[in-house]
Amino acid sequence: MAATGHRAPSYDAAMQAAVLYEPGRRLEVVDVQLEGPRRGEVRVRIAAAGVCHSDHHYMKGDLPTPLPVVLGHEGAGIVEEVGEGVTGVVPGDHVVLLWRTSCGRCELCSTGRPALCAVSAQQRSSGFLDDGTSRLSRDGVEIRHLLGVSCFAEQAVVPGNAVLKIPDDVPMAIAALAGCSVMTGVGAAVNTARVAPGSSVLVIGAGGVGLSVIMGAVLSGAAQVIAVDINPGKLEMARGLGATDTVDASATDPVRAVREMTRGGADYAFEVIGLPEAISQAVRSLRPGGTAVAVGVARVGAVAEINALDLVLQEKTLKGSLYGSTRPQQDFPRLFELYRRGRLPLDRLLSREFRLDEVNEAYDAMLAGTTARSVLLPGASTGGGGARSQR
Ligand code: COD
Ligand code: ZN
Numbered sequence: 565m566a567a568t569g570h571r572a573p574s575y576d577a578a579m580q581a582a583v584l585y586e587p588g589r590r591l592e593v594v595d596v597q598l599e600g601p602r603r604g605e606v607r608v609r610i611a612a613a614g615v616c617h618s619d620h621h622y623m624k625g626d627l628p629t630p631l632p633v634v635l636g637h638e639g640a641g642i643v644e645e646v647g648e649g650v651t652g653v654v655p656g657d658h659v660v661l662l663w664r665t666s667c668g669r670c671e672l673c674s675t676g677r678p679a680l681c682a683v684s685a686q687q688r689s690s691g692f693l694d695d696g697t698s699r700l701s702r703d704g705v706e707i708r709h710l711l712g713v714s715c716f717a718e719q720a721v722v723p724g725n726a727v728l729k730i731p732d733d734v735p736m737a738i739a740a741l742a743g744c745s746v747m748t749g750v751g752a753a754v755n756t757a758r759v760a761p762g763s764s765v766l767v768i769g770a771g772g773v774g775l776s777v778i779m780g781a782v783l784s785g786a787a788q789v790i791a792v793d794i795n796p797g798k799l800e801m802a803r804g805l806g807a808t809d810t811v812d813a814s815a816t817d818p819v820r821a822v823r824e825m826t827r828g829g830a831d832y833a834f835e836v837i838g839l840p841e842a843i844s845q846a847v848r849s850l851r852p853g854g855t856a857v858a859v860g861v862a863r864v865g866a867v868a869e870i871n872a873l874d875l876v877l878q879e880k881t882l883k884g885s886l887y888g889s890t891r892p893q894q895d896f897p898r899l900f901e902l903y904r905r906g907r908l909p910l911d912r913l914l915s916r917e918f919r920l921d922e923v924n925e926a927y928d929a930m931l932a933g934t935t936a937r938s939v940l941l942p943g944a945s946t947g948g949g950g951a952r953s954q955r
Contacts, residue, residue, distance in 0.1 A: 573699075575600030575607065575645060580942075581634045581700070581717035582923045583707060587625025591635065591716070593921040596707055598717075599699040601647035604724045608659060611736035612939045613715040614638030615918070615926045616744050617771060618861075621838070622710070623927070626863040630691035633708040634700055636940075637663040638744035639715030640736045643727065650724040658734070659727040660743045660896060661720070663711040664688065664887045679887040687723075688712045694723050715740075716923055718942050728892055734900050737917065737939045738910050741772070742899050744887075745937055746910060749776020751888015751895060752834060752859050753784055761785030763831040766822050766849050767807070770798040771930075772913065772937035773859060774836035775805055779908055781832075782806035790825060792818045792845075795933040804912055822849040829854055836860055840868035843882075847871070852878040857885050913937045 576599050582591040601607045619635045621627040639661045643653050653659060665688070666678030673681050687694055691708025699721040700707035700714065708714075712726050730739050749772075753759045765781040767774050770793040781789045782805070790809040791802030799810040811821045823829050829851030835842045838860030846856040847870055862868070874880060888895070902908040915935040918926040920942055929935045 573599040573602075579718040580920055581714070582636065582920065583632050583702070584623055584635050585632045587623065590924045591623065593923060594702065596634065596700055596702045596717070598719055598721060601645055601650075601699075601721050602693075602695060603648045604650060605647040605693060605699075605721050606643055606650055606653060606724050606727050607645040607719060607721050608641040608661065608727060609644050609719050610639055610641040610715050610717060610942060612640055612740035612941055613920075614740045614744060614772070615923075615930055615935070615938045615940065617773070617930065618744075619710070619716075620927055620930070621861070621863075627861065628864065629689070629710060630708045632705070633691055633710050634714035634717050635710050636716030637661075637711045637713045638740055639713060639720070640730070640739035640743060641715070641720070644719065647724070652724070653727055653729050657729045658732050658736070658739070660730050660739045661713050661715055661722060662726045662728060662892055663713050663744060665712065665723060665725045676891065677889070678892070679890055693721070716920065716940060718920070728896055730896065731900060734903065737914055737941075738903065739900075740939055741910060741913055741937055742896065742903075745772040746776045746779075746899060746908075746913070747888045747890050747895065748859065748885075749773045749778075749836070749888065750780035750783065750899065750908070751890045752857055752885040753777050753780030753832075755889040755895070756883065756885035757832050757834070757855055757857050759784035759786055759832055762787045764788040764790070764826045766790045766792065766830040766833040766846065767802070768792045768813075768818065768833070768835050768842045768846055769837035769860065770795075770802040770807075771836065774834070775801060775913055775936055777834045777836055777859065778802055778805050778807050783902065783907060788826065790822055790830065792822070797933055798936075801912075801936045805909065819845050819848045826851065831855070832857065834859055838862050840866045843868040844870060847874070847880060847882055850878070850880050852880070855881040855883065857883055859885050914939065917941055919943055
């Protein structure tokens, strides 16, 4: 099963992983074969993996990815083995996994926008590691890596620049959430929008990522933080994380409500669902001169309606935010320091723990809206529908 022309792998063993074979089908938690790291790669024992909505986009087929694939892009773990030439981590290090890496050389990397690195984007979307091959297979059939991470598994082999060492005292479940939802959401507020102290902020969609935008807005000193969702439970979680006002969009027109609450429109509006209508709502909810930030990725081909005249006459800005415009080496240590000092209440984001083989139930819970964010822990289910419940 090793690719031809490569010397025998250092490691080649079966492990449990959640595989997507076809859009629309449940994930299959099965034994797959994992080959050890090649040059520049790292093998990580996964300690926790976050249940993010984005994986569900791949499950439904709204976002394309080569199949079959081991899903999971939000994770943390412990380094087991490093390939030749890897610097920065050694076995035993605790690491967060990065689903977007940077080559460090292209124009976007060298102008301070590593999240937009085109080299990395191409590599990550191929489903292969950087040498164009996979370390995953089952019965001799190649399986792809999702975004170079594939952490819905007991272990992962990832590119060396997709791991970042973290302090040993950060709980692994918290580190996993930091790897995607928290960085994506907090970064959208802090890095992309640079929310100003005293401003008004609207967040449409209070899931794991939207709640992280709320935390980022609070951290930035926003005076008014309005959460919009169609699930009253999510609005309650939003209040728990510092939202000052909430709007149930299933009962009220959110644009009208927000314009009233802010007396003319919000300074910033974040769309955190991935719906073109919500992008349009975000722009319409702005005050003149305000900035809307699209965080959610709509399905391929979706088009959002924007009033072109308003954009100019009211000098509104609409921009996107990918992975919180993060510069990982700088931002992750800061996130963990803010968490340790109680400035980012990440524990409140974590609602529930499931075992890896309960991954489909974890997604059912996410879709039912009963969890803010849940994580998968390695190991088989002991029954009882969830390893731990906090709410
Ligand atoms: N109006 C208001 N709220 C709504 C509506 C609506 N019409 N429809 C759904 N919602 C709410 C839901 O009730 C839920 O609370 C929330 O929107 C969505 O939350 P989750 O927990 O299901 O989703 P998240 O937070 O895990 O993910 C949201 C994203 C927008 C990040 C995701 O869907 C996405 O677009 N991913 C692709 C973008 C990407 O790759 N991001 C980086 C990796 S995550
Ligand atoms: Zn994610």
